[in-house]
Amino acid sequence: MNAVWSYLVAIAVWPGLLFAAPLGWLELWFMRKLVARLQGRQGPPFFQPFFDVMKLLGKETVIPRGVSRGIFLALPLVSVAAVTAALAIVPLPGNPVPSLPGDVVLLLYLMEVPVLCEVLAGYVSRSIYGQVAAMREAILSLAYNLPFLVAIIAMAQVAGSFQMRALQEVPYGLVHLLAAVTFLLALPARMKLNPFSIANAEHEIIADSHIEYSGPPLALFKLSHAIEVVLLTELFAVVFIPATPWPLVNLVVYLVAGILVLGGVTLLATTTARLRLTQAFRFYWVWGGLASAITMAATLVR
Amino acid sequence: MNLIERVIAISRRRSPWICRLNAGSCNGCDIEITPLLSPRYDAEQLGIELHGTPKHADIVLISGTLTLRSRQAILDIYDQVPNPKAVVALGSCPSSGNVFAGSPLVLSCSLDTVVPVDVWVPGCPPRPQAILDGIARAAKLLEDGATKSQLAKSRLAGSQPESRCGRPS
Numbered sequence: 033m034n035a036v037w038s039y040l041v042a043i044a045v046w047p048g049l050l051f052a053a054p055l056g057w058l059e060l061w062f063m064r065k066l067v068a069r070l071q072g073r074q075g076p077p078f079f080q081p082f083f084d085v086m087k088l089l090g091k092e093t094v095i096p097r098g099v100s101r102g103i104f105l106a107l108p109l110v111s112v113a114a115v116t117a118a119l120a121i122v123p124l125p126g127n128p129v130p131s132l133p134g135d136v137v138l139l140l141y142l143m144e145v146p147v148l149c150e151v152l153a154g155y156v157s158r159s160i161y162g163q164v165a166a167m168r169e170a171i172l173s174l175a176y177n178l179p180f181l182v183a184i185i186a187m188a189q190v191a192g193s194f195q196m197r198a199l200q201e202v203p204y205g206l207v208h209l210l211a212a213v214t215f216l217l218a219l220p221a222r223m224k225l226n227p228f229s230i231a232n233a234e235h236e237i238i239a240d241s242h243i244e245y246s247g248p249p250l251a252l253f254k255l256s257h258a259i260e261v262v263l264l265t266e267l268f269a270v271v272f273i274p275a276t277p278w279p280l281v282n283l284v285v286y287l288v289a290g291i292l293v294l295g296g297v298t299l300l301a302t303t304t305a306r307l308r309l310t311q312a313f314r315f316y317w318v319w320g321g322l323a324s325a326i327t328m329a330a331t332l333v334r
Numbered sequence: 335m336n337l338i339e340r341v342i343a344i345s346r347r348r349s350p351w352i353c354r355l356n357a358g359s360c361n362g363c364d365i366e367i368t369p370l371l372s373p374r375y376d377a378e379q380l381g382i383e384l385h386g387t388p389k390h391a392d393i394v395l396i397s398g399t400l401t402l403r404s405r406q407a408i409l410d411i412y413d414q415v416p417n418p419k420a421v422v423a424l425g426s427c428p429s430s431g432n433v434f435a436g437s438p439l440v441l442s443c444s445l446d447t448v449v450p451v452d453v454w455v456p457g458c459p460p461r462p463q464a465i466l467d468g469i470a471r472a473a474k475l476l477e478d479g480a481t482k483s484q485l486a487k488s489r490l491a492g493s494q495p496e497s498r499c500g501r502p503s
Contacts, residue, residue: 064378068378073372073376073379074379076379077379080348080349080378080381084349086342087342087346090342090343090346090418091392091416091417091418092417094416234385238387239387243387243390244389245389
């Protein structure tokens, strides 16, 4: 199998779109069901996220007057393409993509693209609510990216290489634990979950930055969010969970670890109320900054 | 009907997103909507989600007496809902004006003359079970392609006569 084919398979089938979309829907359903059960409700049926996306695919797209048609429709496509490509780089067992030097940097860049797409979607929509959401998302991304990037870069520092497989093969140690905690600090904000669901605060600004989107473009944004959830949980599992020599066991361990992380994050989301933007920003630059500093220090004194 | 169309039709019934529109209501009907999302009635079991924007909605719940001022707002918001869509009229007010009928600023006509209504939920205010039933019926109509806007679209355009009710003549 030559390189082009392996990239195509990785993006389209495993671990890309064909695998990540159902897993993303499963994880979204798990989160919604858990929230419902914790609130004493029954919660949505198993296929609910799938039905939501299929229904949106069958709806009409309303493009607001005065909005550039090209960029309005391109943003969700770019968002889905970027998260899928990012997931294709993650060295899950059986991933056909060859490991490249520096793919950690590529991965981190690709993971920023959906955030940029959300910010742009808010600004191009000409809706005042969308613009507020975009502003909040942009400011929040300056906050949560400090611990998020430091967690990954600290692991690269320990591994001595910006290569995903090298990160995976680092012998387990204290830095793993510290970096995992730092990563988990950033996770709720990256997933736009409750204490940091400031950019998609439906009670304050009606919806998130895709307030003006409808129909298939909105479905693509939902799909992009589902794949992003898979990407974040599997990235956590791949980097911070010790690997066994058996790929199949690894796969099961990674999936279970992803579900467990999601459960913890959802528990946090149901038990907390939304912070204000300044509070979230201060939290990430004080406590996230402290965790980042400790993690980086641990990589040096090791 | 091929497989994908069938899946989309089922999805329309299983995932009705609703949007509230208060056309001059006393807020009674709107307060009766909130229990739907609470543990007792839990509308999420039916896939119902409450959305703030009409762009994300499939079903518009219109409550309240129609007033001279709200008529244009109803039309604007109805136009913003992407097709296919359904309208559920909540309470007695949209159909008759209820106790406000005959007031100088109240339209003396039913909601049906402004936008095509698919399901009427009577009551003042209707019980949450009745509202849930109304939404489920509207979602079934969406699946069957039998809402008034879908039927009007499948027939030729202009089949619905424009009403002059409440317009400045």
